[in-house]
Amino acid sequence: MSEKRRVTLKDIALALNLSPSTVSRALNGYHSISEETIRQVKEYAEKHNYVPNTLAVNFRKNRTSLIGLVVPHIVHHFFSTTISGVIETAKKHGYHVLVSQSGDVKDGEIFACRTLLGIGVDGLVISVSNETFEAEHLQDFLDEGKPIVQFDKVTDHILSPKVVVDDFEGAYEAVKNLIYNGYRKIAHLSGRLEVKNAQGRYQGYRKALEDHGLEYREEWVKGCWDILEQEGYDFTKELMESPNPPDAIFCITDLVALGAMKYLKSAGYDVPRQVGLMGFSNWMLSEYISPNLSSVDQHGFEMGRKATEMLIDLIKNHEVGEEQLVEMKTELIVRQSSQKRD
Amino acid sequence: MSEKRRVTLKDIALALNLSPSTVSRALNGYHSISEETIRQVKEYAEKHNYVPNTLAVNFRKNRTSLIGLVVPHIVHHFFSTTISGVIETAKKHGYHVLVSQSGDVKDGEIFACRTLLGIGVDGLVISVSNETFEAEHLQDFLDEGKPIVQFDKVTDHILSPKVVVDDFEGAYEAVKNLIYNGYRKIAHLSGRLEVKNAQGRYQGYRKALEDHGLEYREEWVKGCWDILEQEGYDFTKELMESPNPPDAIFCITDLVALGAMKYLKSAGYDVPRQVGLMGFSNWMLSEYISPNLSSVDQHGFEMGRKATEMLIDLIKNHEVGEEQLVEMKTELIVRQSSQKRD
DNA sequence: CTGTTAGCGCGTTCAT
DNA sequence: ATGAACGCGCTAACAG
Numbered sequence: 001m002s003e004k005r006r007v008t009l010k011d012i013a014l015a016l017n018l019s020p021s022t023v024s025r026a027l028n029g030y031h032s033i034s035e036e037t038i039r040q041v042k043e044y045a046e047k048h049n050y051v052p053n054t055l056a057v058n059f060r061k062n063r064t065s066l067i068g069l070v071v072p073h074i075v076h077h078f079f080s081t082t083i084s085g086v087i088e089t090a091k092k093h094g095y096h097v098l099v100s101q102s103g104d105v106k107d108g109e110i111f112a113c114r115t116l117l118g119i120g121v122d123g124l125v126i127s128v129s130n131e132t133f134e135a136e137h138l139q140d141f142l143d144e145g146k147p148i149v150q151f152d153k154v155t156d157h158i159l160s161p162k163v164v165v166d167d168f169e170g171a172y173e174a175v176k177n178l179i180y181n182g183y184r185k186i187a188h189l190s191g192r193l194e195v196k197n198a199q200g201r202y203q204g205y206r207k208a209l210e211d212h213g214l215e216y217r218e219e220w221v222k223g224c225w226d227i228l229e230q231e232g233y234d235f236t237k238e239l240m241e242s243p244n245p246p247d248a249i250f251c252i253t254d255l256v257a258l259g260a261m262k263y264l265k266s267a268g269y270d271v272p273r274q275v276g277l278m279g280f281s282n283w284m285l286s287e288y289i290s291p292n293l294s295s296v297d298q299h300g301f302e303m304g305r306k307a308t309e310m311l312i313d314l315i316k317n318h319e320v321g322e323e324q325l326v327e328m329k330t331e332l333i334v335r336q337s338s339q340k341r342d
Numbered sequence: 343m344s345e346k347r348r349v350t351l352k353d354i355a356l357a358l359n360l361s362p363s364t365v366s367r368a369l370n371g372y373h374s375i376s377e378e379t380i381r382q383v384k385e386y387a388e389k390h391n392y393v394p395n396t397l398a399v400n401f402r403k404n405r406t407s408l409i410g411l412v413v414p415h416i417v418h419h420f421f422s423t424t425i426s427g428v429i430e431t432a433k434k435h436g437y438h439v440l441v442s443q444s445g446d447v448k449d450g451e452i453f454a455c456r457t458l459l460g461i462g463v464d465g466l467v468i469s470v471s472n473e474t475f476e477a478e479h480l481q482d483f484l485d486e487g488k489p490i491v492q493f494d495k496v497t498d499h500i501l502s503p504k505v506v507v508d509d510f511e512g513a514y515e516a517v518k519n520l521i522y523n524g525y526r527k528i529a530h531l532s533g534r535l536e537v538k539n540a541q542g543r544y545q546g547y548r549k550a551l552e553d554h555g556l557e558y559r560e561e562w563v564k565g566c567w568d569i570l571e572q573e574g575y576d577f578t579k580e581l582m583e584s585p586n587p588p589d590a591i592f593c594i595t596d597l598v599a600l601g602a603m604k605y606l607k608s609a610g611y612d613v614p615r616q617v618g619l620m621g622f623s624n625w626m627l628s629e630y631i632s633p634n635l636s637s638v639d640q641h642g643f644e645m646g647r648k649a650t651e652m653l654i655d656l657i658k659n660h661e662v663g664e665e666q667l668v669e670m671k672t673e674l675i676v677r678q679s680s681q682k683r684d
Numbered sequence: 685c686t687g688t689t690a691g692c693g694c695g696t697t698c699a700t
Numbered sequence: 701a702t703g704a705a706c707g708c709g710c711t712a713a714c715a716g
Contacts, residue, residue, distance in 0.1 A: 006486075008709060019687045024711060032685055054462050056709035059401040060692060066440075066461075074426050075626075080417045087416070087441065096461060098408075099429065099441045119408075119438060120396050144348075258630060284417075285627030288600060350693060361703045366695060374701060398693035402708060 007050045016044055027052075058120075065095050067311060068116035070126040072104035072153070076255075077283045078300045079127070082151065085304025086125055093312045095122070104226075106131035113137040117144070123311045125304075127152040130195055130227070147314035147321045151307040152298070154196055161314075161324040163307040167197050170296040170330030171204025174278050175250050177294065177332060179212050182340045183248035183276045187220035187239050189260065191227055191252045198223075198252060201280060205250055220246050224256055232259025240267065240275075248276030248338070254283040254295055261289065261337070277337040291336035298330055349392045358386055369394075400462075409653060410458035411439050412468040414446035414495070418597075419625045420642045421469070424493065427646025428467055435654045437464070446568075448473035455479040459486070465653045467646075469494040472537055472569070489656035489663045493649040494640070496538055503656075503666040505649040509539050512638040512672030513546025516620050517592050519636065519674060521554050524682045525590035525618045529562035529581050531602065533569055533594045540565075540594060543622060547592055562588050566598055574601025582609065582617075590618035590680075596625040596637055603631065603679070619679040633678035640672055 013020040026041035071079040102109035109129045135157040151163040191198030222235040251257035257279035282297035314321045355362045368383035413421040444451035451471045477499040493505040530547045533540030564577040593599035599621035624639035656663045
């Protein structure tokens with residue numbers, strides 16, 4: 001509990017017989033200070049290891065060099081990847097990241113945002129919850145001149161730059177792959193269609209069927225409300241026990257696909273020979289399960305990086321940003337679960 | 343870019359014909375303020391949604407309500423679980439969390455810590471890197487009166503409370519399980535034995551062998567320097583191709599076990615019938631791979647919670663904490679990979 | 685090139 | 701029960 005008092009600008013000024021402002025300028029490399037003074041000040045500062053009081057600087061400048069990050073679930077592999085991208089990118093630009101999770105529910109998100117705003121973050125990177133259909137808590141940021149960049153799960157209820165993957169194309173390619181592999185009755189475990197990603201993937205699915213002359217049946221589309229593994233399990237059971245079972249399932253995300261896989265295995269189906277399976281998001285474990293799961297990679301780290309770079313640009317230019325959509329390409333990862341024959 | 347100026351104490355004072363100090367006191371519930379004034383002030387504040395300027399408060403009080411968190415890798419499932427525990431617990435107590443990753447290297451850790459200290463976090467929760475054998479960058483926190491709580495991967499080069507799992511017992515039970523299942527030639531893919539966890543698990547492994555009269559052979563212990571999947575693969579290959587191959591492998595962590603599994607499968611071994619496999623850490627994917635992997639759960643969320651609670655206690659009591667070890671129990675999760683027969 | 689002054693918003697003396 | 705005054709550490713505006 002020593003609590004040695006830190007050296008302040010004033011201390012240096014006093015010791016060197018200068019004014020605090022001169023010292024400040026010397027340390028911050030102003031042009032209008034003599035070489036000699038600068039040298040002197042820097043030397044003294046170094047020697048007494050002066051560290052500027054960040055709290056005071058923040059207060060004075062009314063900024064924190066903090067950026068807020070809100071994601072639905074930290075533990076989901078895709079998000080922990082994006083978190084990594086955000087943090088690393090922020091670091092490179094001298095920013096730091098406050099990470100919050102919304103739990104994928106509206107109230108959690110609102111709480112997180114209010115808190116972050118209260119702390120005084122300079123900007124926000126957010127992937128909204130499944131329940132975000134209005135955005136007052138986000139508008140508050142813009143009203144205070146603090147930019148927001150959305151990524152992955154985005155809402156149109158607020159004007160801001162967005163970084164997303166091309167869900168439509170990702171889904172299209174994924175389903176096309178199933179078709180090329182010989183599957184003909186392709187079902188889709190979707191999400192809530194009010195959610196953009198879910199909508200995009202659903203549309204890609206339909207278009208792929210259409211373009212290849214395959215039948216679209218409404219009863220082959222099941223909406224997972226919470227995007228849970230259990231939903232994947234239950235809906236797959238439902239599908240397979242129906243009078244007209246599909247021979248392949250395209251799932252909105254890998255977690256749901258895992259549930260589907262579990263059911264199929266437990267019910268004795270041969271994946272991929274009897275039933276093909278395709279996920280989305282390329283979770284780490286998709287590579288390890290057996291049969292390993294074909295999926296669509298979203299380049300999470302890159303998304304986090306891109307979103308953060310855009311945000312920091314805005315912060316530095318004192319802009320709150322405009323509606324703008326950056327679409328990143330997905331990458332189809334073909335593994336065993338979608339290959340009818342080896 | 344509207345930038346509506348926020349309401350300040352002064353504004354309220356002016357409007358209500360009071361002094362700023364009275365308003366401050368009213369808002370912070372001082373005893374020496376009349377009910378009436380309090381009511382009045384609170385009402386006005388509410389109506390004009392006054393939000394105290396956190397930056398000013400922090401500056402004044404010389405604290406941030408921020409706690410720093412440093413882990414080796416955010417994307418590792420165990421750590422993302424602990425992160426979650428830290429964040430949720432902090433939230434409950436009105437604290438926020440700055441998450442950094444060290445990349446499991448010394449320089450990364452030092453940089454993260456310096457930065458966090460610079461920002462002015464009130465305390466630090468850290469799981470140190472594989473290379474942390476001295477701790478000046480941690481001592482700096484204590485010198486400024488800011489407590490540290492270590493968890494999971496801890497070092498004795500600094501005096502602080504630590505939250506760990508009982509690695510020894512976890513390993514002991516894990517290896518015992520292998521033995522009970524009929525394996526007799528048990529190898530161990532360990533980590534760097536200077537690292538505490540690695541040491542504990544190694545000791546548990548040895549003791550289990552000893553207690554059950556099994557042979558310990560030095561060439562059956564391989565040290566993974568970076569704890570990578572590839573190391574698991576390579577060492578397993580080495581082991582199995584040696585003149586005296588083991589019939590089971592206890593791995594320092596699931597990631598290494600995955601590498602082992604990959605090799606064993608690719609080389610045509612039957613896991614678990616020919617070779618048993620046991621991991622440590624219970625990564626999410628261990629449940630999903632096939633055969634699914636027996637492992638030792640470390641209750642990551644709980645560890646994060648416990649460490650954070652201890653830290654916040656210290657912060658609130660203006661203590662920097664003493665050497666103290668909280669050992670949490672592990673939980674053996676028996677799955678297929680360690681069952682010689684079903 | 686440098687010093688003086690002033691103030692960011694708040695909490696906390698010390699008065700009254 | 702309230703107000704006046706001060707200062708946290710720093711920087712920006714305005715002199716000179």
